[in-house]
Amino acid sequence: MTPVEIKAVILDILEGIAPDEDLSDLKDDVPLREQLELDSMDFLDIVMELRKRYRVQIPEDDYVQLATMNSTVNYLSPMMKDLEKA
C-alpha cells in the first residue's frame, strides 16, 4: 500500500467511528484528538480496526504515533507497504 492508500484506509476507519463527522477538511498535521475530539477509546478502535482488517499490530507504547494523520501514515508505511488494500 502506498501512503495515499494508507491515508484512505485511516479515513475509512475514522468515518466508521464517527459517521456524523465531515472529514473532508481534516488537516493532516493537526492532532486528530483535537480535530475530532477523539479519546483513548477511539484510539483503541483505530488500532483494533487495523488489526481486524490488515492484521497490523500496534503495541500500546506506539499509540502516540497515531497523533496526526501524517504521523499515522508515516508510522504505518513500513508495516503496510507490502499489504494489498482490502
Add this chain to the structure above:
Amino acid sequence: MSHYDTIIIGAGMSGLAAGIRLAYYDQRVCILERHTTIGGLNSFYRLDGRNYDVGLHAVTNFTSKGARKGPLARLLRQLRFSWDDFCLSPQIGSTIAFPGISLRFNNNFEFLRSEVHRNFPGEKDNFARLAETVVEYDDLDERVARCSARTIVSDIIQDPLLVDMLFCPLMFYGSARENDMDFAQFSIMFRSIFMEGLARPWAGVRVILKNLVRRFKQLGGELRLRAGVQRMEVERDRVSRIILDDGTLIEGDRVLSSAGWFETMRMCADDRPSQPQAPEAGPGQLSFVESVSVLDSEPRELGCDRTIVFYNDSSNFHWRKPDELVDVRSGVICCPNNFAYDQPLGDGLVRITALANFDRWKHLPATAYQAAKRACNQKMVESAVRFIADFRPHIVATDTFTPTTIRRFTGHENGAVYGTPEKRWSGTTHLKNLFICGTDQGFVGIIGAMFSGIAMANRHLLMQRQDDRDAKP
C-alpha cells in the same frame, strides 16, 4: 457443548452494548437472558393494546446532534451508531418542587443557574463553584470518588434547602445509597441531568433496545432468551462453565455479568464467603412503586406541561427505604408526552415513581396484593396532583408495578433498582475471567448502562483478548 469467547449474562442495555463491541471485533459472543424479552431494568410491555415503558422515564446524558463530547457522543462512536439512530427528542422543561419553592431546569444549564440565582440569591457564587467542582471532577480520581457527596456539597452550598433540592432528582435517578451518594456518582449524575440533559425517543426506550439487538445479531452475536444462569462452575481461579436453569452446559473463555454484584457472586459455585461484612456493603435496599395513568387527552391540554416534576412535600428530603409500602412524601412525575417530538404521542400518559419497601410488598398475602396496588396507586396520584394539574377526571386506564415486579423482571435483590451502594468501578471479581458491568459497576441511566458495558468490554475483554491471540503462534 457450545463454546464462546465471551458469555454475557443479561440482555439489558449494558450487556447488549458490550456484546456489540465484542462481536464487532469477531469474538464469538453469547448473551444469556433469563426472561422472554430483552431490556432488564429498562424494558417495555404491552397491556390491553397499549405500549408501556418500564424503567427510567428519560434518557439522561442527552447532547445535541453534532456534539463530540460527553458519554452519548462517545458511545455512539463506540457502537458505530449515528445520532439519529436513537431518535432522541429533548425534554420541554422540568421542575424540582419543594414546599413554597420551585427550581425549573431544561437542557440548557444556564437556565438552572438563573433559577438558582433568582430563588437563592446568596448562593450565586457557591453554585458556580459547585458547577466547577463537578466539571473538574475526574471519573478516575479514586481518592475523591468514595467521599460523601452530602459532605462535599454542603461545604460549598450553605442553604440546606438548595442542597436537598439539587440532590432530589439525582437520587431519584440513580442513588443506591440511603441519604447520600458517592461524590463520583453525584458528579456523574449532576452532569448527566443538569449539564447534559433529558430526552426520550418518541416510541420509547424500545427503539434503543431494538437497535442494539439488531446490531448485535448482524455482527453474528447470539442471544438466548429464557436462558437463566443456574450457576457458574469454578475451577481454581476461573469460571470453567455455566449451567443454565434447564441444565444446558456452556463454556466461555470469559464471562461478563450484568446481573448485579451479589446476584453474580451467588451464581459462583465456589466456597467464597458471600455474606457482606457490614449491611452498608450489602445489597441495595431502595426500591420503587411506579404508577402509570393513561389519560384521554394530552397532559399539556390539562395544564400538565412539565416533562418531569421531582417533588417533595416535607421540610427535609428523605432518601431512604420507607417503613410503609410506599412513601408519597416525595416522588417523580413524568409526562412522556412532554418531549419535543415531531408528532404527538397518542395516549396521554403520567408516570409517578415513589420510594417503596420491598419487604412489605413481599410479605403481603396474595389476596391483599392487588388491593394494595390499587390503594398505593391512588395515594401516589393524590400526592402528585398537589404538584401538577389534577388529571384524575381524565384517567382511562392505570397500571402499577411494585418492588416485587421489579425483583421478578430484573433479578435484583430487594427489587433494588440501582443495585448495591458499594459500586465496583474496576469491574473485576475474585475470579480471573469473570467481570461485571451495568448498575453495580457504577454507571446508571440508559446511556450510563451502555457506557458501562462498553468500558468493561474494552478494558477486560477486548484488549486482553487480542493480547492473548497475539501471544499464540
